[in-house]
Structures are given as C-alpha cells and as structure tokens.
Amino acid sequence: MAYETVIGLEVHLQLKTKSKVFCGCSTAFGAPPNAQTCPVCLGFPGSLPVLNRQALMLAAKVAIALNCQIAKKIRFDRKNYFYPDLPKAFQISQFDQPLSQHGYLPVSIDGKEKRIKIRRVHLEEDTGKLFHQKDCSLIDFNRSGTPLLEIVSEPDINSPEDAYAYLTSIKSLLQYIDVSDCNMEEGSLRCDANISLRKPGAKELGVKAEIKNMNSFKAVKAALEYEQARQAGLLDSGKEIVQETRLYDAAKDVTESMRSKEEAHDYRYFPEPDLVPFDFEQALLKDIKSSIPELPGPRKKRFMADYHISDYDAAVMVGDKAMADYFEKCISIHKKPKEIANWLMGDVSAYMKEKNLTIDDLNLKWAHLTGMLKMIDDGIISGKIAKTLLIEMIQTGKAPAQLVKDKGLEQISDAGTIEKAVAEAIAENPGIVSDFKGGKQNAIMALMGKVMAKTKGKANPKKVNEALMKRLKGAV
Amino acid sequence: MELNKLTAHELIGILNKGDILPIDICNTLIGAVRKKDQGINAVVHFDDKKPVERCKALGNDKSGALWGIPIFIKDNICVKDELTTCSSNILEGFRPPYNATVIDKLLCSGAVLMGKTNMDEFAFGSSTETSCYGATRNPWDPERIPGGSSGGSAACVAADEAIFALGSDTGGSIRQPASLCGVVGLKPTYGRVSRYGLIAFASSLDQIGPIAKDVEDAALLLKVIAGHDDMDSTSVDMPVPDYPALIKQDIKGLKIGVPKEYFIKGIDPEVKQAVRSAIDKIEKMGAVCEDMSLPHTEYAVAVYYLVATAEASSNLARFDGVQYGMRPGQVTSVIDMHKKTRQQGFGSEAKRRIILGTFALSSGYYDAYYSRALKVRTLIKRDFDEAFKKYDAILTPTSPTPAFKIGEKVEDPLTMYLSDIFTISANLAGIPCVSIPCGFTKAGLPVGLQILGKAFDEETVLKIAHHYEQATDWHKRRPLT
Known part of the structure; x- marks a missing residue:
C-alpha cells in the first residue's frame, strides 16, 4: 500500500563565534583536549554563565534569514539530565519561549518552489565529547559551551529526497549569511530526523520514530529511505509502529532501536535563574537585518x-x-x-x-576563465583545446593567452594547411568516403576525427567541416 | 587588650596608629580558635600557616579598606586552592581552581583569610546540624544549636574566635544564626553582591553577606564586597554607597511598618516581648512606627520549599563523581558511578531536598507546584512593593524562638522548616534585611530584631540598626566561652 511520508528535521548548528556562548573560552577547532576550558564551561560549582552577545546576534541573523519572528524577551531554561559529557548535568537551552518561531525556508523541489515551515530556532550550549577506550572513557570539554543553534522544521517534508533538498538549501542559506562552518565532519552541523507514515488523505499524524547519528546529508537521505521502507513494511503486515529513538548505522545502512518513549528523559525544564531575561533591542534587530546579504x-x-x-x-x-x-x-x-x-x-x-576543492581554493582567476571564453569566441582556440587549456590554467595559474602562446595551442584556420590535411584524410580513408557517399551522413564525423588527429586537435572545426563538405560533395 | 574581642573598625584604628601589626591580630585569633573551637566546632578548614604567611606578605601599604583584618569564610564560598566542601562528603577534598569574586575583593582590600566555617550541608538547614563535620554549638549554651545554615560563621563571631565572617543567606541563613548567636547579620539585596564562586543552593534566592559584632562592621564589609561583577549577570550595575558614613545619618521621621502576620501564635513570648520593646525604643528615637499587613506572608514557607528545592535539585546535579569531589571505588557503569556517588556523598537532608525539588519540576507536576509557587512568589513580592510605597522599613522578629536544643528538631523537618518563617519572605522578594541583637531571654539566650528595607536601600536598614545599637548594649554582651 502507498503511504504518505511525513518528515520533520532538527538541525543543530555550531555558530561561528570567537568565544563560547556563556564564557570567554575559544571555540577554535582542533586544540589539545581540555585546553579550551574554564570553571564555567567545566560546570565547576560556584561558576555562573554570562551570555555572549555575538552568539545572540548570529542566532538572530539565522532566525531572520529563515523569516522567523524574533521573541521580544530573551529567556533561557535549564534542560536537566545526567550524562558525563554534560558537566553541570543540565544544558542551558530555550524551552517554551524560544528566540524565534514561525518561519519558512523556500526549497526548490522538482523545479517548483515549496515553502518548508520552520517551527522554531533557539540558542543553546553544546556538550563535551566522550572518547571510549578499552577500559575507560575520556572526556574532552573543549566543545562544551560552544554556541549551538537548533532549527526545527514543521513536519512539512514528504520524502527523503525532499529532506535532502531542504538540508542543501539550509546549508546554502547558512553559508550566505556566514554564521557557521556548516561542516558535518567536524560536527559544526548535525541533523536528527522525525519520520512517520500515514494513509493518503489522513489528517492525524502516524506514530513517529526519531532518527539520530547521521553524519552527512546523504546519510540522512539513506536513513530516511530505510526507515520509510521499514515502517511501510510494518504497516502492511498490520503491525504497529512503536514511538522510539533509533540510531542509524551507516556501515549496515539500517536504523536500530536506541530507546522507547517510556525510557525517554523527563528534562524538568525550568527558567535559568542565573541569566536574567532581557528585552531584545529593536535597534539591534535593524542592524542584523541590514547585515543580511x-x-x-x-x-x-x-x-x-x-x-x-x-x-x-x-x-x-x-x-x-x-x-x-x-x-x-x-x-x-x-x-x-x-x-x-x-x-x-x-x-x-x-x-x-x-580534487575536493571549492571555487575559492581553485587557482582559477575569473579574468582568466572569461579570457579563455573570449578566445573561443574569437576563433583563436577550439572548444576542445579549451578543455585542456582550463586544466593548464588551474595548474599553473597562468593567463590563457600566455599558455596558448607558450604551448602553441592556437587554432589552425589557415586554408592551405586545412585543405592539405583534408585531402590526405580523404585519400587515406576510401572506406569512410564510400560510406558517406552511400548516404551515411555520420561518416563525416569520422573523417573530421582523422583531420583533427593530423593537426593535433588544433584545426578550426568549422573550417575543417566546410572543407570536407566542399570536397566530398564536389566529388559526388 | 584582647584583640580578638574587638571589632574591625576598632582594629583598623589601632593598626593605623601602628601600635600593633596584622600578625598580632592573626596570632590572637589562632590562639582563640585553638582554645575555644573544640567546644564549638565553628571552624572546619583551618591551616594557621596560611594566614601567617599572608600577614607577612601584606607589606606596609595600608590603603586597602580591610588591611590586616582577619576574616572567616563560610565553607560554600570558593577560595582558590583551599578546601571548599559545603560541609558535604560529596565535595571531599575539593579545592576550587579559582576565587569567588567576594574573595578577590577581600584580598584586594588587604583582608587576611583565616579559614572556612561550618554550615548545614549545602546550606540545607536552620541549625548547622546537617554538616558532615558534626553540629556547631551555640557559644551561649553548648547544648543548643547556633542556627543555620551559616551557624559556623555566627558562632565563631559570637565566641570571639573571629572579628567578622562571610555567610550566605537563601532563606535566612545569615540572619537566623546571627539572631540566635547575638550578633549582626546582613542579607543584602539580591544582585547587590556577586554570587560568582558561591556554590549555589537556590540561584534566585542566594546572597552573600556579612556576620559581624556590630552594624558598623557589617556596613564596612558590605562596602568591600558589594558591586556589579561581569561574571554574574544577576549582579546589578549600580554605584556602591559609602555605607559606614551613611549609617550615621539621622533616623528621625522615618516611617516604619510592623506587620501583624509576624506576631502570630506560636511565637515565643520572650521573643515577642524583646522585639516589641525594641520597636518602642526605635519609635522613641524619632521614627514613626505603625501596625500594617503583609497579607501573603503565610504562603512564604510553602513557596520557598518549592522554589528553593527545585533550583537546588538542578544545581546539585553536577555532583556526579565525574570531575571532582568524592567518587566511590568500585563501580560497574557510568550510571552506577552517578548513583553510588550521590548515595554515599549526600546526607539525608540534601537527599530530601533534591527529591522534593525533582518532584516539583517533573512533567505533570510542574504547573501544580513550581509554576504555581512562582506566581505566589510574585504576590509576596507585591506585598512588599505596596508596603514600601508607604514605609521606609519594616520591623519584625528574626526567628520565632531563641536557640533550640541540638537534636530537638532534626528528625522533624516540617518543624525545622518553620524556623525560617520570618526570614524567607525577604529572599523571595529579593530585599535587604538585617538582624541585630535586641535582648535576651531569662535563660540568657539572644533574641534578634529583623529590619527589612527597599531593594538596594541597605543604607536605611543599616542606619536604623546602627542607631538602635548605639542606644543599647545588647551587642556588647559576650558569652562565657
């Protein structure tokens, strides 16, 4: 039976601030373990958080770019749970009054624009990182207190492909506003997915599973495809879906149960008394809006x-x-x-x-690329030669005119040289010539190739074509 | 001259004349602690080499407001590299890698840190009986409790083992022991003194403050520790007044309210009598006293034990055996480590409050308990806002009874919780409040008068306290120790 798939995504994004969200420690990636820590991000007793203004600014920038409404009052809450990577045993987050709500992201799906609604965007702190050894576990708190933005979509996504398109769009947007490195491998962007199925036209949502542990957009898509099929299989055979959290195993390409709803935490959220609620300044909002490209x-x-x-x-x-x-x-x-x-x-x-490079890493000046295109237009080089020339430009960083001159890549347009090569090709390949005369129009391409081989690819293809046609037709 | 019996402002005068050196005061106190503290148990971490070294290192620049003056610190305030355990087994051996902001300020002012004082475990109590180091005894009667939770700080000041001390007050933990030990205790306005480095009990109620032998010393110490701190976003950015000078201004014509809810049944008649006499005295000195009402007073204890325990359950969750403090030897898993650490590390009152607070915040109960408590807290605060439109200060007893016997209430938490009935509202409303000696019972136990004021108006409560003190000699009496 065909079901309607309903997906909602939670994206966690590390914001690109110089220091952590509630203390002055650096957020730089790659420092030795626990080198970037202090009593605050280690959760030492007596230490207190102080909000980093830059983190709030970047968070608001994302919210505005996602067309969200910014809360008038900024307030934080404590999310309480025990885990060794959470040094205070609570995470400072935002619960019932998030930074912003009710936004949307335009996503291009099958050439059409679809608005995926954003439920909320809120600011919180990241945890430390555990490293499990054979006989012990180690904790690195460098990441503890890194500003983290949670972007929660409405269940507006209807297929794994659309989820992929949403993630691609959101990443692109975040790069535009320059708030995060968006690097899934370094963990600066993470994603959890909620997925359920329902009968087409049904109004009630089906029972959902939350999928975690996906470390690339492709993994998100693969995990959702697996989960979609798994749930459909269960429903087809009349079984019930259990509400639970499942982990994706990329090596096996399956999702496996992690904990059921009954085992879920009661986070005992309550307002963080160490951070006084404050009004979001309207002037600040204006500054942030004007900084969005x-x-x-x-x-x-x-x-x-x-x-x-x-x-x-x-x-x-x-x-x-x-x-x-x-x-x-x-x-x-x-x-x-x-x-x-x-x-x-x-x-x-x-x-x-x-080469796994970005356009900025690439040693290709845009003036060089356009210079090369102009040389094609002017008939100085052929399109085919240009492909070789492009690689040369990237590898040497030299201007196209210089390379063409140095390597003698200029196109041969001289009528005498072309006539000679054409004549030779016709004489040496009587079989192809008779094919052409027998009506095989494509045979001319084979002759073209022979002429190009003789001129080391440099002959002006338009002129070669004209010369071939003239000779072959004339000889008919 | 017995230097340990003097006040800080008296010692400052003598030090300035050059008649004595800081080391002389320090040695006198070391002697007093050695002689008396075995019977009182007010001081829990004491290494006499450290203050001696500090005195030697002080030099001759006497510009600091507390140059050469020794001070004791409650065991829940972080002092770098010194034991800071909240009188709890779970923080066994913990030496913080940093100073609380108040400690930095004291050191900058030239003060000499003497040691750490006993307290109820994590400040959970009104009798200093829940300490892992055993109960502190009241210097006026060793069979009795000194009050709590800053019982160690109050007792060492009362016993002349100390000149003055820092305490912390979440629901009366400075004022109630000050009252029961016959000394002065001030809870400043919430936000007046930085909480950075105070190991939190209830973050929205906690405040550090002075315990001293007279009001002038309390004013002097407040001036040193008060002020905005970039490390505590709840500390308020307002100028710090010159309290020691301001307390000398006249109190004539001040309007003072006396709430009827604080003279209820169950209050000890001798306490009531002493406080009434004190109010009469203050009226005779030129203030205008008037009976009035704070209608939501009766809900304060209930609200407090929800808000305070809810915050405490979260604040104390970090004691999990991972980074510092006690960790049991044999554990089978992370969860087993968390459980055994907390089972073995916390005493029974700490466990009771953590469970109570966890329950109040649990899904399904939050609205009925925690959320409702916050609403009533607002009503209590509004009572004071209304009252202070009309009055400059409010006078009440600090504690409904004088010091009770050790062991008398420890098995009966509800009765124990009622010891704080008169002190809790000031924390819920965030207002400043001082307790000063105002008499003795026939059995010779001290009684305290509580003076409450407007937020950030410490000068008015201290002014009234100072003028009353000048007209009486209760604060000069000392127990025989």
Missing part, C-alpha cells in the same frame, strides 16, 4: 530573470555562494551567462569534485 531564493529568481538561464542552472549557481559570486564576476566582463554557467557546472565543477 541577498539570500539564495531571491538571487535564483534574479539570475533566471536577468541572465535568462534555466531554473536548474540558476539553482546550481546560487547553491554555493562563492560559486554564485564567481559567476556574476565573470558575467560582468563576458556577457554570455549560459556559456559561463556551462563551463562552471561542467569542466570546472568536475575538477573541483575530483
């Missing part, structure tokens, strides 16, 4: 309208802010957006992927 949604629409590129191309271009910025710089001097987009999505992206 053009976001991916509006930018995509502008790209489609101004540059006449497809929805797909525009989505790919704006998905990565650095790429979109690069794209627009290229357009500023080379007014052929589609051509630029094709190169960026094609050969440039392929190289980036192969």
Whole structure:
C-alpha cells in the first residue's frame, strides 16, 4: 500500500563565534583536549554563565534569514539530565519561549518552489565529547559551551529526497549569511530526523520514530529511505509502529532501536535563574537585518530573470555562494551567462569534485576563465583545446593567452594547411568516403576525427567541416 | 587588650596608629580558635600557616579598606586552592581552581583569610546540624544549636574566635544564626553582591553577606564586597554607597511598618516581648512606627520549599563523581558511578531536598507546584512593593524562638522548616534585611530584631540598626566561652 511520508528535521548548528556562548573560552577547532576550558564551561560549582552577545546576534541573523519572528524577551531554561559529557548535568537551552518561531525556508523541489515551515530556532550550549577506550572513557570539554543553534522544521517534508533538498538549501542559506562552518565532519552541523507514515488523505499524524547519528546529508537521505521502507513494511503486515529513538548505522545502512518513549528523559525544564531575561533591542534587530546579504531564493529568481538561464542552472549557481559570486564576476566582463554557467557546472565543477576543492581554493582567476571564453569566441582556440587549456590554467595559474602562446595551442584556420590535411584524410580513408557517399551522413564525423588527429586537435572545426563538405560533395 | 574581642573598625584604628601589626591580630585569633573551637566546632578548614604567611606578605601599604583584618569564610564560598566542601562528603577534598569574586575583593582590600566555617550541608538547614563535620554549638549554651545554615560563621563571631565572617543567606541563613548567636547579620539585596564562586543552593534566592559584632562592621564589609561583577549577570550595575558614613545619618521621621502576620501564635513570648520593646525604643528615637499587613506572608514557607528545592535539585546535579569531589571505588557503569556517588556523598537532608525539588519540576507536576509557587512568589513580592510605597522599613522578629536544643528538631523537618518563617519572605522578594541583637531571654539566650528595607536601600536598614545599637548594649554582651 502507498503511504504518505511525513518528515520533520532538527538541525543543530555550531555558530561561528570567537568565544563560547556563556564564557570567554575559544571555540577554535582542533586544540589539545581540555585546553579550551574554564570553571564555567567545566560546570565547576560556584561558576555562573554570562551570555555572549555575538552568539545572540548570529542566532538572530539565522532566525531572520529563515523569516522567523524574533521573541521580544530573551529567556533561557535549564534542560536537566545526567550524562558525563554534560558537566553541570543540565544544558542551558530555550524551552517554551524560544528566540524565534514561525518561519519558512523556500526549497526548490522538482523545479517548483515549496515553502518548508520552520517551527522554531533557539540558542543553546553544546556538550563535551566522550572518547571510549578499552577500559575507560575520556572526556574532552573543549566543545562544551560552544554556541549551538537548533532549527526545527514543521513536519512539512514528504520524502527523503525532499529532506535532502531542504538540508542543501539550509546549508546554502547558512553559508550566505556566514554564521557557521556548516561542516558535518567536524560536527559544526548535525541533523536528527522525525519520520512517520500515514494513509493518503489522513489528517492525524502516524506514530513517529526519531532518527539520530547521521553524519552527512546523504546519510540522512539513506536513513530516511530505510526507515520509510521499514515502517511501510510494518504497516502492511498490520503491525504497529512503536514511538522510539533509533540510531542509524551507516556501515549496515539500517536504523536500530536506541530507546522507547517510556525510557525517554523527563528534562524538568525550568527558567535559568542565573541569566536574567532581557528585552531584545529593536535597534539591534535593524542592524542584523541590514547585515543580511541577498539570500539564495531571491538571487535564483534574479539570475533566471536577468541572465535568462534555466531554473536548474540558476539553482546550481546560487547553491554555493562563492560559486554564485564567481559567476556574476565573470558575467560582468563576458556577457554570455549560459556559456559561463556551462563551463562552471561542467569542466570546472568536475575538477573541483575530483580534487575536493571549492571555487575559492581553485587557482582559477575569473579574468582568466572569461579570457579563455573570449578566445573561443574569437576563433583563436577550439572548444576542445579549451578543455585542456582550463586544466593548464588551474595548474599553473597562468593567463590563457600566455599558455596558448607558450604551448602553441592556437587554432589552425589557415586554408592551405586545412585543405592539405583534408585531402590526405580523404585519400587515406576510401572506406569512410564510400560510406558517406552511400548516404551515411555520420561518416563525416569520422573523417573530421582523422583531420583533427593530423593537426593535433588544433584545426578550426568549422573550417575543417566546410572543407570536407566542399570536397566530398564536389566529388559526388 | 584582647584583640580578638574587638571589632574591625576598632582594629583598623589601632593598626593605623601602628601600635600593633596584622600578625598580632592573626596570632590572637589562632590562639582563640585553638582554645575555644573544640567546644564549638565553628571552624572546619583551618591551616594557621596560611594566614601567617599572608600577614607577612601584606607589606606596609595600608590603603586597602580591610588591611590586616582577619576574616572567616563560610565553607560554600570558593577560595582558590583551599578546601571548599559545603560541609558535604560529596565535595571531599575539593579545592576550587579559582576565587569567588567576594574573595578577590577581600584580598584586594588587604583582608587576611583565616579559614572556612561550618554550615548545614549545602546550606540545607536552620541549625548547622546537617554538616558532615558534626553540629556547631551555640557559644551561649553548648547544648543548643547556633542556627543555620551559616551557624559556623555566627558562632565563631559570637565566641570571639573571629572579628567578622562571610555567610550566605537563601532563606535566612545569615540572619537566623546571627539572631540566635547575638550578633549582626546582613542579607543584602539580591544582585547587590556577586554570587560568582558561591556554590549555589537556590540561584534566585542566594546572597552573600556579612556576620559581624556590630552594624558598623557589617556596613564596612558590605562596602568591600558589594558591586556589579561581569561574571554574574544577576549582579546589578549600580554605584556602591559609602555605607559606614551613611549609617550615621539621622533616623528621625522615618516611617516604619510592623506587620501583624509576624506576631502570630506560636511565637515565643520572650521573643515577642524583646522585639516589641525594641520597636518602642526605635519609635522613641524619632521614627514613626505603625501596625500594617503583609497579607501573603503565610504562603512564604510553602513557596520557598518549592522554589528553593527545585533550583537546588538542578544545581546539585553536577555532583556526579565525574570531575571532582568524592567518587566511590568500585563501580560497574557510568550510571552506577552517578548513583553510588550521590548515595554515599549526600546526607539525608540534601537527599530530601533534591527529591522534593525533582518532584516539583517533573512533567505533570510542574504547573501544580513550581509554576504555581512562582506566581505566589510574585504576590509576596507585591506585598512588599505596596508596603514600601508607604514605609521606609519594616520591623519584625528574626526567628520565632531563641536557640533550640541540638537534636530537638532534626528528625522533624516540617518543624525545622518553620524556623525560617520570618526570614524567607525577604529572599523571595529579593530585599535587604538585617538582624541585630535586641535582648535576651531569662535563660540568657539572644533574641534578634529583623529590619527589612527597599531593594538596594541597605543604607536605611543599616542606619536604623546602627542607631538602635548605639542606644543599647545588647551587642556588647559576650558569652562565657
């Protein structure tokens, strides 16, 4: 039987502040264990938290970018539970009065824009990290007290693919507003998922499972696909779904039960008495709003309208802010957006992927890329040679004109040289010639290849084609 | 001259003349502690080498307000590298790697830290009987309790083992022992003194304050420890007045309220008599006293034991055996370690309060208990807001009874909790409040008068206290120890 899948996602995001959310310790990644700690983030008795203003600013920036309403009063709560990585045995978080609520994120799904509603965005502190050894466990509290933002969506997502699209969009948005490294491997972005199934058209939500322990967007998608199938199987065979928390095992690609609803914690939330509630200054809100750049949604629409590129191309271009910025710089001097987009999505992206680099890491000046495109337009090099030239440019950092000159990559347009190579190719390949004459139009491509081989790929393909046609037709 | 019997302001005068040195006072106190404390048990961590070294290191720059003056510290205030255990087995051996802000301020002012004083475990109690180091005895009658939870601080001041001391007050823990030991105890306004480094009992109620032999010393000590602290966001950014100078201003014409709810049945008749006489005296000195009402007083104890225990259950959750303090030897898992640490580390009153507070915050009970308590707390605070529109201060007894016998109430928590009936409201409302000696029972036990004031108006309560003290000699009487 077909079911409707209902998914809600909780994204945890480490904010890019210099110091922790309630003390002055550094948040830099990679320090020796417990080097970045103090009585406050170690939860020593008598220590007290003091809110980091920068963390609040970044949190509000995210909330505003997600179209949320910011609370008038900022208040924190204690979430109480015992765990060795939680040094105070409570986490300072926000419960019934979060920083912000009722937002949405536009997500492009199958070429259409869908608004996924955001239930709440709240600020809290991260925990330490446990390292289990053979006969003991060690704790590193460097991460303890790192500002963490929890972004909770409404159950508005209807498939694992859409969940993937939501995560990609949210990551892109967060990079645009420069609030986090969004690095899942270093743990600066984490995601838990709630999933349930229901009969199509049903109003009540089905019993949900919460899935944890996914360390990439692909893992989220895979875990949800597994869970969707598992729940459908249970429902088909008339069994009930148990409300529980399940862990995803990436190696086995399965989810496994971690704890049931009955075993769930009672967190005994109550207002944090060590932090006095305060009003969010309206002037501050204005400053934050003005610091938000053009976001991916509006930018995509502008790209489609101004540059006449497809929805797909525009989505790919704006998905990565650095790429979109690069794209627009290229357009500023080379007014052929589609051509630029094709190169960026094609050969440039392929190289980036192969070497695991970002466009900014890539040693490719945008003036060099556009210079190369102009040389193609001017007939100085062929498109085929350009592919080789691009790699040379990236590897040497040299300008295209310089490389073309040094390596003699200039296209051969000289009629005499081309005529000669064409004549030779026809003479040496009577079989292909007779195929062509017998009506196989494609045979001309084979002859084209022979001519290119003779000219080391440098012959102007348009001129070669003309010369071939003239000779072959003339000989008919 | 017995230096240990003097006040800080008297000692400052002598030190300034150069007749004595800080080490002379220090040695006298070391002698007094050695001689008397075996019978009183007020001091729990005492290493006489440390204050001697401090005296030697002080030098001759006498600019600090408390230069060369020794002070004892309640065992729940963190002193760097010194034992700070809240008189609990669970903090066995704990030496904090940092100073409480009040300790830094004392050191900056030139004070000499003498040692740590006994208290009810984690400040849970009104008798200093729940300490893991055993009960402190009242210097006026060793069969009796000194009050609590700052019983060690009050008793060592009363016994002249100390010049003055710091205590902490969550529901009366400075004022009630001050009253029962015949000394002065001040709970400042919530937010007046930084709580950074005070091991929390109930974060929204706790406040550090002085216990001293007279009001002038309390004013002097408050001036040193008060003020905003960047490390405590609940401390308030307001200028610190010159309390020792302000307390000398006239009290004529001040309007004073006397709430009828504080003279109820069950109050000891001798206490009632002493407090009434004190009120008459203050009226004769020119203040205008008037009977009035604080209608929500009767709910204070119930509200307090929900709010305070709820916060305590969360504040004390960190004592889990992971990072510091006691950890049992043989454990089978993390959960087993948590359980055994807390089973063995906490005494029974601490366990009772943790369980009570955990229950009050539990899902399904939160609205009926914790949330309701917060609402009633607002009503109690509103009573005071209304009263202080009309009155400059309020006078009441500090404790309904004089010091009771050791063991008398320890098995009966509800009766014990009623010892705080007159002191709790000031914490719930966050207002300043002082207890001063105002008489003795026929059996020779001290009685305390409580003076409550507007938030951040410590000067008015201290002023009234000082003028009353000047007109009486109760504060000069000392027990035979």
